[in-house]
Amino acid sequence: MPSHDVMPNMELYQPVQVEDALAIADRLADRGWLVGGGQDTYGWLKDRAKDADALIDLSAIESLRGVRETADGIEIGALTTITEVATNSVIQDKFSLLSQAAGVVASPQIRNVGTLGGNVSQDVRCWYYRRGLSCYRAGGNLCYADTPQGMNRDHSLFEASRCVAASPSDTAPALVALDAAMVIRSVNGERTLAAEDYFVGPANDILSTTALREGEILTAVKIPNTWANASFYFEKVADRNVWDFSLVNIAAAFKVSGGVVEDSRIVCGAVQCTPRRVTNVENAIRGQAKNTATAESVAEMATDGARALAHNGFKIPLMQNLVKRAISA
DSSP: OOOSSSOOOOEEEOOSSHHHHHHHHHHHGGGEEEESSOTTHHHHHHTTSSOOSEEEEOTTOGGGOSEEEETTEEEEETTOBHHHHHHOHHHHHHOHHHHHHHTTSSOHHHHHHOBHHHHHHOOOOOHHHHTTOOOGGGTSSOOTTSSTTOOOTTSOSSOOBSBOOOOOOSHHHHHHHTTOEEEEEETTEEEEEEHHHHBOOTTTOTTOSBSOOTTOEEEEEEEEGGGTTOEEEEEEEOSSSSSOOOSEEEEEEEEEETTEEEEEEEEEESSSSSOEEOHHHHHHHTTSBSSHHHHHHHGGGGGTTOOOOSSOTTHHHHHHHHHHHHHHO
C-alpha cells in the first residue's frame, strides 16, 4: 500500500524556454502534467486522486511572466503571480476589476505563488471528486453531489449536465467581463480564444473545465482597451475572508454616460461550472439609469432558469442581491 505522506514517483522536467516546454508537452501528451505555481497540482498528487508520469514545471520560463502594455490594451503572462496581477499599477489604473478580483484570491501566501494561468485553469473543488470517488467527472456514472443525501451547498445553480460542480476561480469572471482573450500555444502554432469560450461546461466536456487540449499551454491573457476605465464592481461572498472559495462572486463593468447605462458586462462565478454572463440583465439595463430603482427591477431576472439543489438554494437570493448591488453601486 503506497504511503500518502510522500509524493508519488514521477519524472520532472523544468524547461526555461516556451518552445522546449511545448515540445515536452507534445511528446508526453496525457502522461504529462503542466505546473505553474503548483497550488492545485500538488494537492491532487499527494491525495492520489490523480496521477501523472511526469511534471512539466513551467516556473523557470521568464517570458511567461509580467504585464506588458500593447497598442490596444495589455498582455499578462500566464505565469504572472496573482499578487502581481493584484498590485500592478497598469492593471489597477485601467482594469481595476481584475486587480480587485485577484486581491481576494485565497490568502497572501497563495497569491504570492499562484499564477493567473493556474487560477483560471484549476479543476473544480467538489469534495466527492477531490476525494477520488468515481463520479461522472472522474469517469464513473454518478454525481454524488446531485443526490438527495448529497453535500451540495457550494455547487451549481445552472447548466448542470451530470456534474453539478461550480467554477472556483475569482479572476475568471473578471476576465470574461473585460472581454479578455486567452493565448494558447502548441507545437503546431498559436490560437486565441475569447475568455468566455476558454471555460467549458460539463455538457461539452465532462473531463475538463477549459478548452486546453493535450500538448497545449496557456501562455498569456490579453485584455483589450474596450472596457478600460469603465465603471467596475467586484464582490466575493465566502464563508471566510481568507483562504476560501466563493459561494458567489460578481464582476461587472459598465459604460455610463449622463447616469445612463450604455453597455455592460455582468458575470457571476461559483453558480455554474463556468463564469456565467447575465446577458438578460445586461440587455434589460441598457439605456436605463444606473441606480437602485433599475437594479431592483431586474435583480430577479438574474436567476432565471436556476435549479437549486438540496442545500444551495441560498445562492439564488445571494446572486440577485449581488447583481442589485453592482448596478446600484
